[in-house]
Amino acid sequence: VNEFELIARLTQHLPTNEGVVVGAGDDCAVLHAYDPDCYLLLKTDAVVEGVHFNRDAVPEQIGHKALGRCLSDVAAMAGTPRDAVVTLGLPAAFEASWAERLYEGLNALARRYSVAIVGGETVQSPDRCFLSVAVLGSVLKDKCILRSGARAGDALFLTGELGGSLASKHLTFEPRVREAHWLAEHFALHAMIDLSDGLASDLRHILEASKVGAEVLASALPISHAARLRAKTGASKKSPLLAALTDGEDFELLFTSAPGNAVRLLDTWKQQFPHTRLTCIGKVTPGPGVVLKTKEGVQPLSAHGYVHFS
Ligand SMILES: [Mg+2]
Numbered sequence: 127v128n129e130f131e132l133i134a135r136l137t138q139h140l141p142t143n144e145g146v147v148v149g150a151g152d153d154c155a156v157l158h159a160y161d162p163d164c165y166l167l168l169k170t171d172a173v174v175e176g177v178h179f180n181r182d183a184v185p186e187q188i189g190h191k192a193l194g195r196c197l198s199d200v201a202a203m204a205g206t207p208r209d210a211v212v213t214l215g216l217p218a219a220f221e222a223s224w225a226e227r228l229y230e231g232l233n234a235l236a237r238r239y240s241v242a243i244v245g246g247e248t249v250q251s252p253d254r255c256f257l258s259v260a261v262l263g264s265v266l267k268d269k270c271i272l273r274s275g276a277r278a279g280d281a282l283f284l285t286g287e288l289g290g291s292l293a294s295k296h297l298t299f300e301p302r303v304r305e306a307h308w309l310a311e312h313f314a315l316h317a318m319i320d321l322s323d324g325l326a327s328d329l330r331h332i333l334e335a336s337k338v339g340a341e342v343l344a345s346a347l348p349i350s351h352a353a354r355l356r357a358k359t360g361a362s363k364k365s366p367l368l369a370a371l372t373d374g375e376d377f378e379l380l381f382t383s384a385p386g387n388a389v390r391l392l393d394t395w396k397q398q399f400p401h402t403r404l405t406c407i408g409k410v411t412p413g414p415g416v417v418l419k420t421k422e423g424v425q426p427l428s429a430h431g432y433v434h435f436s
Contacts, residue, residue, distance in 0.1 A: 127222045133248055135222065136214075136229050140243040141236040145208055155244035157209060160264045167205045167263035171195040175254040179297065185224050186231030187297035188257060193235050195322070196261035197301035198377045202320040203272070204310035205265035207303065209242045213258040215251030228257065239303055269310045271381070276317035276336035280382035280410040283391065286402055288325055288376050289353025289369035293361065296375040306379060308398055313391055318381035326371040327429040329380060329416060339413020342427060344420040347371070348405045371418075372431045382410055 127135070137150045148156040160166065173192045175181055193210060200207040212232065214225060225248075236243055241261070285302055302320070309315055317336055321328045325347075333340055344367055353369035356362035362369060383391060388406055395404040408419070418427040425432050 129248055132222050132225060135226055136248070139233060141233050141241065142244075143208070143240045143242040146242045146244055149242060150245040155209065155211070157244070157262070160208075161266075163266055164264040165267055165270055167200055167203055167265055168260070169196050169199045169263070170258060170260040171199070172256055172258035174256040181255070183297060184231075185227035186234070189228040189231030189233075190235050191297050191299075192257040192259045193232050193241070193261070194299060194301050194377065196259050197235070197239060197241070197303055198299075198320040198322070200261060200263040201301050201303040201306040202318050202379060203263075203265055204269050204306045204315070204318065205263040206307070207239055207241045207261050207263040209244050209262045210236060211244060211260050212246035214246065214248045215254075215256040215258075216248060217251055217253055217255065220255070232259075239301075271306075271310060271315050271318040273317050273319055273332045273335035275315075276332050276338050276382040276410050277384075278338050278410055278412040279385060280316055281385045281388045281406050282329075282340060282342070282380070282382055282408045282410060283388075284321075284325070284348065284378060284380050284405050284407050286376070286378040287348040287350035288321075288371070288378065289350045289366065289373045290356050290362070291350075291352070291373055291375040291377075293356055294350065294352035296377075299375075299377045301377060302379045305399060305402065309379075309381065312394065313383055313387055316382045316384070318379060321376040321378045321380055322374060324372040324374045324376070324429075325380065326416070326427055326431055327374075330429055332380065332382070333410075333413065333416065336410075337413070339411040340408055340416045341411050341424070342408040342416065342418050344418055346405060346407045348403050348407075368431050371427070385409070 349366045349370045416427040
């Protein structure tokens with residue numbers, strides 16, 4: 127098929143929503159302006175063959191991951207994703223059905239969150255496929271959660287489990303959009319980020335933006351089954367704890383809130399999201415720096431992990 131035939135196929139069943147005046151097919155998408163009480167959120171992200179996925183990956187899952195990464199970032203602001211545009215780079219020799227399956231994964235995730243796909247571009251790419259997604263979202267001005275609001279004394283919370291994602295869920299993770307909304311609606315969150323590079327690395331973004339430090343409790347970290355299994359079978363040389371701290375692609379939410387909220391937060395979360403863990407993993411300190419508290423004592427935690435006591 128030629129490019130125009132492919133575009134016709136890919137744009138045939140794109141998800142839409144009530145905010146779309148003109149979707150894919152004109153020179154630009156035309157969207158209704160949002161509520162004046164909202165900020166707009168804009169985010170782009172790309173996945174590249176050989177870096178974020180392999181050619182033998184399930185194409186639907188590649189589409190899912192590319193959009194999911196952007197939705198996870200919108201979730202980290204407690205926002206609502208609204209619209210997306212997609213750029214697909216394809217080598218000359220490719221199967222049109224592969225691109226169609228990729229779009230099926232993209233569309234399915236978009237539909238679940240009422241995200242309209244309102245346009246994009248297919249482009250020839252010399253030897254590798256890539257997929258770039260840009261997402262427009264909105265958030266009520268008084269509910270927008272930045273990285274910069276953490277305060278010394280805050281409790282540090284984490285959704286889900288950490289580690290081993292590349293061997294398990296990185297192509298199928300569910301962005302925490304609903305969870306973030308619920309959190310922002312019911313609790314005063316001070317700072318939030320989604321974990322893409324690993325806890326030890328992403329935590330520092332909150333701390334640097336907020337000019338504070340943190341103490342992380344090693345025994346509290348929710349380590350995934352995949353991370354434990356990989357350590358046990360020798361598939362990974364990292365200990366489960368190190369995997370939880372430094373493996374990337376978790377796409378969980380890390381946030382801070384006043385310590386007085388902790389009990390009610392953990393209790394009501396359990397009722398609201400019985401299948402997803404929420405864990406208090408430590409606290410924000412005046413800083414500077416991050417320390418990891420283990421049975422052996424307290425040691426500095428770098429972006430790459432920690433040094434074992436000898
Ligand atoms: Mg992010």
